[in-house]
Amino acid sequence: GAVVSQHPSWVICKSGTSVKIECRSLDFQATTMFWYRQFPKQSLMLMATSNEGSKATYEQGVEKDKFLINHASLTLSTLTVTSAHPEDSSFYICSAPRAKNIQYFGAGTRLSVL
Amino acid sequence: TQLLEQSPQFLSIQEGENLTVYCNSSSVFSSLQWYRQEPGEGPVLLVTVVTGGEVKKLKRLTFQFGDARKDSSLHITAAQPGDTGLYLCAGAEGGYQKVTFGTGTKLQVIP
Numbered sequence: 001g002a003v004v005s006q007h008p009s010w011v012i013c014k015s016g017t018s019v020k021i022e023c024r025s026l027d028f029q030a031t032t033m034f035w036y037r038q039f040p041k042q043s044l045m046l047m048a049t050s051n052e053g054s055k056a057t058y059e060q061g062v063e064k065d066k067f068l069i070n071h072a073s074l075t076l077s078t079l080t081v082t083s084a085h086p087e088d089s090s091f092y093i094c095s096a097p098r099a100k101n102i103q104y105f106g107a108g109t110r111l112s113v114l
Numbered sequence: 115t116q117l118l119e120q121s122p123q124f125l126s127i128q129e130g131e132n133l134t135v136y137c138n139s140s141s142v143f144s145s146l147q148w149y150r151q152e153p154g155e156g157p158v159l160l161v162t163v164v165t166g167g168e169v170k171k172l173k174r175l176t177f178q179f180g181d182a183r184k185d186s187s188l189h190i191t192a193a194q195p196g197d198t199g200l201y202l203c204a205g206a207e208g209g210y211q212k213v214t215f216g217t218g219t220k221l222q223v224i225p
Contacts, residue, residue, distance in 0.1 A: 103147075
């Protein structure tokens with residue numbers, strides 16, 4: 001079964017609204033989680049590293065005020081897309097490392113902004 | 115930013131054929147992972163290679179890590195329709211879990 005749960009799996013929202021995506025490690029603790037974005041027919045691009053108890057680390061070109069990350073506990077990280085616009089429509093995926101060289105991915109969240 | 119280039123980008127073959135996917139970089143990685151992703155789902159880890167020159171086999175899949183730990187290959191023998199998907203390599207630095215994904219290879223196996 002899944003060891004990393006991501007919710008929701010699909011969300012449609014109006015332009016200008018905010019959307020929160022949750023990523024949970026189900027049977028292990030993750031002090032670090034990663035958030036990726038994937039456009040159709042493309043690979044995964046790392047957006048940010050979520051750190052429990054401290055600020056997230058964002059990759060170059062990713063707006064931290066637009067993509068708010070909160071690592072509330074050792075099993076939960078959230079990504080909030082603020083004031084979403086159609087160009088934010090994408091497939092967002094989280095991952096959590098369980099051990100060295102072993103990383104589990106969530107099933108992804110498809111965001112459609114109208 | 116480290117780049118991992120995969121080739122080919124797209125591959126459509128008949129069931130039973132063999133194929134090889136390549137993953138190349140100018141950077142050295144401490145480990146390299148291969149994933150398969152199906153539409154609308156997250157990537158699933160297939161294998162991790164750590165040692166330069168290492169070869170790992172997973173049923174009909176053979177993975178090789180280059181001697182210099184800059185490149186890797188995935189060979190599939192007698193491909194089956196169930197092998198259809200997006201194959202991604204990903205390189206990791208040191209003991210840190212942050213990985214950089216390759217550009218991806220979309221494989222279609224026709225029955």
